[in-house]
Amino acid sequence: MLRAANKELSGVQAMLAFNEILSQRHVGSLIARGCESQAAAFLAYMQDQDTQLLAGYLRDGLDDQTLKYISDRDASFLNDLTNFHSRYGTAWVEKTCPSN
Numbered sequence: 001m002l003r004a005a006n007k008e009l010s011g012v013q014a015m016l017a018f019n020e021i022l023s024q025r026h027v028g029s030l031i032a033r034g035c036e037s038q039a040a041a042f043l044a045y046m047q048d049q050d051t052q053l054l055a056g057y058l059r060d061g062l063d064d065q066t067l068k069y070i071s072d073r074d075a076s077f078l079n080d081l082t083n084f085h086s087r088y089g090t091a092w093v094e095k096t097c098p099s100n
Contacts, residue, residue, distance in 0.1 A: 035097035045092050055084040 023046055030039035058081045070077055 030097060033097055038095055038097045042092075042094060045088050048086055048088050051081065051084055052086045055081045058082065 023042075027039045027042060030036070030042065058078065067078065
């Protein structure tokens with residue numbers, strides 16, 4: 001049973017890593033086409049969505065080890081998560097960027 005759970009956890013982590021790679025490719029493509037403002041806006045949106053996700057995990061309860069991990073790296077971030085409100089909601093509309 002533990003082996004199946006580990007395989008499933010690895011699968012979830014692989015999907016998360018793959019999604020991150022897709023986002024990085026998208027940002028790279030925007031920058032390569034000279035669309036720096038769209039790239040910056042997309043990065044701000046991605047950070048907002050990740051922060052919203054972490055805020056939900058915090059509300060639901062995180063273990064002490066995870067709280068320490070976050071706090072050790074950014075002492076004010078847990079407080080930021082407690083008070084977080086998304087600037088974007090769940091919808092993202094990217095401004096058109098010309099292809100070169």
